[in-house]
Amino acid sequence: xxxxxxxxxxxxxxxxxxxxxxxxxxxxxxxxxxxxxxxxxxxxxxxxxxxxxxxxxxxxxxxxxxxxxxxxxxxxxxxxxxxxxxxxxxxxxxxxxxxxxxxxxxxxxxxxxxxxxxxxxxxxxxxxxxxxxxxxxxxxxxxxxxxxxxxxxxxxxxxxxxxxxxxxxxxxxxxxxxxxxxxxxxxxxxxxxxxxxxxxxxxxxxxxxxxxxxxxxxxxxxxxxxxxxxxxxxxxxxxxxxxxxxxxxxxxxxxxxxxxxxxxxxxxxxxxxxxxxxxxxxxxxxxxxxxxxxxxxxxxxxxxxxxxxxxxxxxxxxxxxxxxxxxxxxxxxxxxxxxxxxxxxxxxxxxxxxxxxxxxxxxxxxxxxxxxxxxxxxxxxxxxxxxxxxxxxxxxxxxxxxxxxxxxxxxxxxxxxxxxxxxxxxxxxxxxxxxxxxxxxxxxxxxxxxxxxxxxxxxxxxxxxxxxxxxxxxxxxxxxxxxxxxxxxxxx
Numbered sequence: 001x002x003x004x005x006x007x008x009x010x011x012x013x014x015x016x017x018x019x020x021x022x023x024x025x026x027x028x029x030x031x032x033x034x035x036x037x038x039x040x041x042x043x044x045x046x047x048x049x050x051x052x053x054x055x056x057x058x059x060x061x062x063x064x065x066x067x068x069x070x071x072x073x074x075x076x077x078x079x080x081x082x083x084x085x086x087x088x089x090x091x092x093x094x095x096x097x098x099x100x101x102x103x104x105x106x107x108x109x110x111x112x113x114x115x116x117x118x119x120x121x122x123x124x125x126x127x128x129x130x131x132x133x134x135x136x137x138x139x140x141x142x143x144x145x146x147x148x149x150x151x152x153x154x155x156x157x158x159x160x161x162x163x164x165x166x167x168x169x170x171x172x173x174x175x176x177x178x179x180x181x182x183x184x185x186x187x188x189x190x191x192x193x194x195x196x197x198x199x200x201x202x203x204x205x206x207x208x209x210x211x212x213x214x215x216x217x218x219x220x221x222x223x224x225x226x227x228x229x230x231x232x233x234x235x236x237x238x239x240x241x242x243x244x245x246x247x248x249x250x251x252x253x254x255x256x257x258x259x260x261x262x263x264x265x266x267x268x269x270x271x272x273x274x275x276x277x278x279x280x281x282x283x284x285x286x287x288x289x290x291x292x293x294x295x296x297x298x299x300x301x302x303x304x305x306x307x308x309x310x311x312x313x314x315x316x317x318x319x320x321x322x323x324x325x326x327x328x329x330x331x332x333x334x335x336x337x338x339x340x341x342x343x344x345x346x347x348x349x350x351x352x353x354x355x356x357x358x359x360x361x362x363x364x365x366x367x368x369x370x371x372x373x374x375x376x377x378x379x380x381x382x383x384x385x386x387x388x389x390x391x392x393x394x395x396x397x398x399x400x401x402x403x404x405x406x407x408x409x410x411x412x413x414x415x416x417x418x419x420x421x422x423x424x425x426x427x428x429x430x431x432x433x434x435x436x437x438x439x440x441x442x443x444x445x446x447x448x449x450x451x452x453x454x455x456x457x458x459x460x461x462x463x464x465x466x467x468x469x470x471x472x473x474x475x476x477x478x479x480x481x482x483x484x485x486x487x488x489x490x491x492x
Contacts, residue, residue, distance in 0.1 A: 181209035181230040181265070190216055199256070201225065215246040215280075221256035228263040234302070236276045245280035245302055253311065255289040259296055266301035271329040273354040277302035278332045284308075287315040298327040305330040305353065310339035314367050318342050328352060333359040334381065340369040341390060348377040357381035357401060362388055370413060374398060385438075389413035396420070402432070402450070409437030409465050417442045424460060424477075426452050431459040431481060435467040447476040463487040 189210055193202065198220045204210075204227030212229050229248050236244030248264040251257050264282040268274070282298025284307040285291050298305040305327025310316045320343030327334045327350055334350030334357045337343075350357040357379035362368040370391020375398070382403035383395065389411045397419040404422070406415060415438065422442070424432035426449050433440070449456055461481030463469045469483075470490040483489045 181211055181228065193218070193222070196222065198222070212248065215248045215250060217250045217252060218257055219252055219254050221254065223258040223260065224262055225260045226262065228265055230265040231280065232267040233280070234267040234277070245277050247279070247281040247284035247303070247307070248298075248301065249283045250286065251284070251288050251291055252286045253288060255291075257288065257290075258292040258294070259283065260292075260294045262295075263297045263299070264301070265299050266331075268300045268302045268329060268331045271300070271352060271354065272331065274302050274331055279303055280331070281305070281307040282327060282330070285317050285320070287311040287313070288317060290319040291317070291321070293322045293325055295324045296322075296326070298325070298330070300329045301327075302331040304333045304336045305350070306335045307333075308335075308337050308340050308343070310364065310367065314339070314364050316341040316367065316369070320344070322346060322348060325349070326351070330354060333357070333384075334379065335359070336361065337369050337372060338362050339364060339367050340372050343369075343372045344375070345373070345377070346375045348374060348379075350377070350379040350381065353381055355381070356384040359384045359386070360389070360393065361386040368411070369393065385415055387411075389415070389438075392416065394418065399423075403430070404433045404440070406435045406438050406440050406467065411438055414439045414441065416440075417445050419444045421445065422447045423450050424448070425450055425458045426456050427454040428458040431462040433461045433469065433481075435461070435463045435469050435487075436465040437467050439468050441470040441472065442474045443470075443472045445471075445474045447471070447474055447479075449477050461489065463489055 189212065193216060196202065199222070201223040203225040206226060208226065209228040209230055212231050213233055215231055216229065218224075231246075231248045233245055248266060249259065249262070266280055266282070268277075268280075280302040281304045282301045283293065283296065284304075287310050293306075296306075306322075306325060308317045308320065316339040318341050320340060322343075322345040324347045325335075325345070326348075329351075330353040332353065333355050334353040335345070335348060337358065337360045339362055348358075358374065358377075360369055360372075361384065366388055368388035368390045370389055370393070372391075373394045373396065375396045377395070377398040379398060379401040382401045382405070385393065385404075385406045385408060387408060389408060390413065392413050393415045395415075395417045398417075399421045400423060402423055402425060404417070408415075422432065422445055424447065432447075447460065449458075456478045459481040460476055460479055461469055461483070463482075464484040464487055466486045468488045468490075470492075472490075472492055476491075479491075481489070
């Protein structure tokens, strides 16, 4: 509508100057004719006018002359000469303007004399009549549509849950879950996860349970939030002695993987060690970097609760971060730290594993782990350090562990316990701290005995193989032990 109004305004602006120019030209022509009559001298007719005959000699004569396309001059000769100039201007289909100028000239002729003719000066009367035909009035109606007022709605803040990423075209739909985990509800889960773009987030409800008889494998960046992943397999494949069971979640040769609030559940409900089924770790990380495990529960696995290893190319796990990991009834170690270079494991809780609570053990010569720290952990078994270490290992503010064993005759990296509590047994022939080589220290650690009524017979330490053991600001209940020649014990 606004555009149409602008065009109307422009059309009217173009019409008005044209009409004015034509009116001025017409008036100028009239003025020229008029001035020609007024300016005639005595005895001379105005330019273009006919000479009048003497009164009564002849009938009146009329002459019409066209001056311009819009102006005509009519002259009637009588005793009085009448000259009429009419200018007609058309300004539109319904508008006509006419301008008429009439000049009357009275001529008096004296009786003929022999020698003199006297002509009275002409008296000119000019009458100007303008007739204007009214131009139709143009009415423009403008309708304004009201603009709705803006409405602002304030929504109360809500907790944002990472969305489930929609798979690319052609990918399978997200598979359903069975809250009881008794039906094979997720045969396509691995295919679905593989179809997601790198860096996607897969979110499950707190009641979701996915049946994964061969576990799931993550080989690209991904975040998994929530859900229980259940592998009830409890028999090995005939002829396969070591790789029958797979990790429930395997993170392999990738980076930037996060598990948050995930539960992994195996079929080892009675616990205990089953040699041919130990491949079923709860979560296994192999040669990957920047992996985060937050709030994880691993229960009833036939293998380790958490396993950290390199691949056959000896690429260690790097940039590991664990914040809250509980393992219950693991069929081997609670946590195996085989080849890790740089890792922080905080608030790890280990309950009733079949073997050691935490096992630092590398099967690759000259690789091992280094720059790893456990903090605020709880372990009802103990720590075991075997073979080579590529850097220092620190255990800070951990409690309830019952023994520490170090077998590292060739490694010079330090193993340090800082703060926390070491609860030694009362009666056991094996020492609470056994060291064969290497460097081991306890600083600010309370060393006491487990509650009971048995007479205390277990040694606190036994140092052999050139090992160096130190207790610094660490009170010991019933301190006793042995140090082999070439080894050392420091207490201060």
